[in-house]
Amino acid sequence: MRVNYRSGQWNALVVANVVVVLPPQADGALIADVWNGLSGTTDLGAVVDLLSLGSGGSLAGLPDFAALAIDGSNVRIAVRGIPDVVVSAAHGEEHITGKDVTTWSERLVRDAHRVEVTLQDAAELPLPLVGGIVRVGAVVVETGETSAATSGGGVVRAGNAANQPVVAAAPSAPEEAPVVAPVLAEVPEAEHVPAETPVAGPEEVLAEAPVAEPAIKAESGEHEASGSSADTLLPEDLETEDDVDEFDMLWGATVHKPAVNGSVVSPVGVPVAAGDHDGATISLAEAQALRKGAPVASPEAPTVALPVTPGATIGRIRLSTGQTAELDRTVIVGRRPRSTRASGANLPHLMAVESPQQDISRSHLEIRPEGDTVVVIDLHTTNGSTLLRPGADPVRLHPGEQTLVLSGDTVDLGDGVTIAFEDLP
Amino acid sequence: MTASLVVASGAATHTGVRRSLNEDSYIASAPVFLVADGMGGHQAGERASAAVVESFSTLIGRTALALDDVRHALSRARSAVDELSHADSGRAGTTLSGLVLAAVDGMGYWLVLNIGDSRTYRLADGGLEQISVDHSVVQELIDSGELTASEAAHDRRRNIITRAIGAGSTGDADYWMFPADLGDRMLICSDGLSSEVPDHLIRDILFRESDPRGAARALVDAAVRAGGRDNVTAIVVDAVLVASRPGSPVETDEADIADTRPREAAGGMR
Secondary structure, eight states: OEEEEEEEEEEEEEOSSEEEEEOTTOOHHHHHHHHHHHTTOOOHHHHHHHHHHHTTTOGGGOOOEEEEEEETTEEEEEEESSOEEEEEETTEEEEEEOTTOSSOEEEEESSEEEEEEEOSOOOSSOEEESSEEEEEEEEEEEOSSSOOOOOSSOOOOOOSSSSOOSOOSOOSSGGGOOOOOOOOOSOOOGGGOOSSOOOOOGGGOOTTSOOOOOOOOOOTTOOOOOOOOSSOOOOOSOSSGGGOOHHHHHHTOOEEOOOOTTOOOSOTTSOOOTTOOSSOOOOHHHHHHHHTTOGGGSTTSOOOOOOOOTTOOOOEEEETTSOEEESSSOEEEESSOOEEEEETTTOOEEEEOOOTTOOSOSSOEEEEEETTEEEEEEOSOSSOOEEEOTTSOOEEOOBTOEEEEOTTOEEEEETTEEEEEESOO | OOOSEEEEEEEEEEOOSSOSSOOEEEEEETTEEEEEEEESTTTHHHHHHHHHHHHHHTTTTOSOOOHHHHHHHHHHHHHHHHHHHHHHTSOOEEOEEEEEEEEETTEEEEEEEEESSOEEEEEETTEEEEOSOOOBHHHHHHHTTSSOHHHHHHOTTTTEESOOEETTOOOOOEEEEEEOOTTOEEEEEOHHHHTTSOHHHHHHHHHHOOSHHHHHHHHHHHHHHTTOOSOEEEEEEEEEEEOOSTTOOSOOOOGGGSOOOOTTTTTOOO
C-alpha cells in the first residue's frame, strides 16, 4: 500500500492497511480513540464501531468520515457525508459518496489499484506518507497490486508491518521531500491548524531524524481534555427524546449533553506550550524515548505507540531548606503558593518556604519541565529572582519569562532561600 | 500528624417542591466535602450521586488529602457509575463539586474539584467568589463572549452540562489548590441553589448566619421559597484553625497573610 496526500484541514489516520479520514473539527479524544483502536485492525466493521463508540453510540453524533481497509487488491470502503471516493479498478472507475444516505455507504471493490479520497480543495503538492495522523485535503492510496502508474511524489515503500514510522528515506528530488507528520499534541486546536503541512527541507531529512509521531495519550480512560477551540459550536438540538423531557426543560433538571462537533470540553486554563504547532514539536515522552534509542532509531522499525510516562523523572530541585522535589511535573515555590484551574494531570506540585522578611512572594517561582529541558519563570514577584550559574555573572530573571536552567544552576528567591537544580537531562 | 486545617461545617438538602425524588447526594465530614447532583430517570441519578459519594467516604477521618487520593477516589466513582449504567441500561450520571482539606509543607490548603455545574464558592474579605467553573453549554457561551452572565441565567440551555461522571463523559475533573485563611467560609451547592438564588443573596445569607449549619439551612430554605424547581443541597465549611506558615502547628497565626513586603520597606538586603 502506498499513500500520498495533499495537505488540508481534515484528519487522516494512516496505519499499515487502514486509512480513516475525519473532519477538521473532530474531537481530539475521538481521534485518539480511533487511532488507538486502529493498530492491528484491518476490519472495516471494527473501524466503524470505533467511530460510533467514540460518538456516544448515536447516529446523529457520528461525524462525516471515510474509511478504507486494504487487503491486497480488495478495498473495503465506508463513506459518510462529505468525503468523495473514487476507486480505479480493473473493471473501471467507481464513485462512492455518502450523499443521500442517512447512515453511510459501504462497498467492496476487487482488483482496485488506486483509491482517491477528496475532501476539500487541497494543496498542489502530493506528499508521501507511511503512517501517522496528518491534516489532509485529499488522500490517494495505491494498493500496489498492479503495476499501474505511480503518481505523485516520492513514493515510500510501506511494507506490511503495522504503524510504520513517518519519516522515511531521503527523497529523490527536493520538491518531493517526505514530511514529518504534524504532531497532534493531544488537542487539535482549530485556530492553530497550520495552513500547510510543514515540509521538512531536504537537508533536514535524514534517515535517522527524530520521528514526530502523533502524541496521543495512551493512558486509559483519562484522555485529558480535548479540543479547546475558540469557536465553540453549539451542540445542536438535543438528539433524542430521551435526552431531555419537557419537564426537565421547563423545570431545570440537569441534562448531560456530551459535547458534539468540537464543542469545548477542556479546561481553558491548561497550559499549552506556545509555538507548538510547527509540526516539529515532539512530546516529552517522545524525547525521552529518543534519548533511549527507542523504536524510532531506524526508519524501517515499526513505530510503537509511546506510553505516556507521567512518572518519568527528569531531574530534581533541592531547596536550601532541605526540601526536594522530582521534576515530573510543574513545581511552584513560594511563601503561600497556589494553583489555579488545572486538570488532574497538570496540577502543579506546590512547595512552601518560610520567609521571615516576607521577601518571597506567595507564588514566587515556577519550575516547569518543557520537553527535555527545564525552564524557570519568575511569577512577577515583588523582589525578583536571581539565576546563579557557576562561572557567570548573576542574572535577574525577567518577570513572566521562561529561562532555561542547567544542572548546577541555582536560583535565589531572597530571604536566604535558594533552589539548586540537579540531574537535569 | 497534626491537622493543618480544622473546619466546622453544616449541610442541608431538600427535594424541592416540583420533584418527587432527591437525586442530590452529599458528604460533609472532614476532610471531604462534596455535593453530587445526579441525573437520568428512574432513580438512576439518585444511585449515581450516591455511588460517587460512597466512593469518597473511605477518605473520612484522614487529616489531609493529596491530589492522588482524590484522583483514585474519582476513578472508583467513575467505575461505580459505569456499572450502574450497564446494570440499568440507562444513562446514569452525576456532577461532583466540592473540596477536600489538604496541606502543603504543613500549611492548610483547600483542594477544590469540579465536574459539571454544581459549584464551589469562597466567601473571603467580604466577597463571594465562585471558584469552580461550570462545565456547561452556557458557560462556554459566556467564555466565548456570545452570552452575558445575566442572559445565561434565563437561557433555555442552562441545564445542559458538557461534563459529568458517567453519562458518556470522560469525567475528568478540574482542580484548584490554594492556601486556606482563617475565617474562610466555603460554600458547595447543587444548581438547585445557584439557579434559584442570586449570588448577592447567597452572600447576604452567608454573612448573616454565623453558624455553618444555620447558614446551610437558610440557603436551602431560600432556594425552596424562590421556587424550589430542582433538588437543592448546600454545604458550608468554615476554616476555624489554620496553620499558615510552613511547618507551624495549628494556631491562629494571622501574621503571614500580609502582602509581600518590598525589601527596601523591610530594611532588607539589596
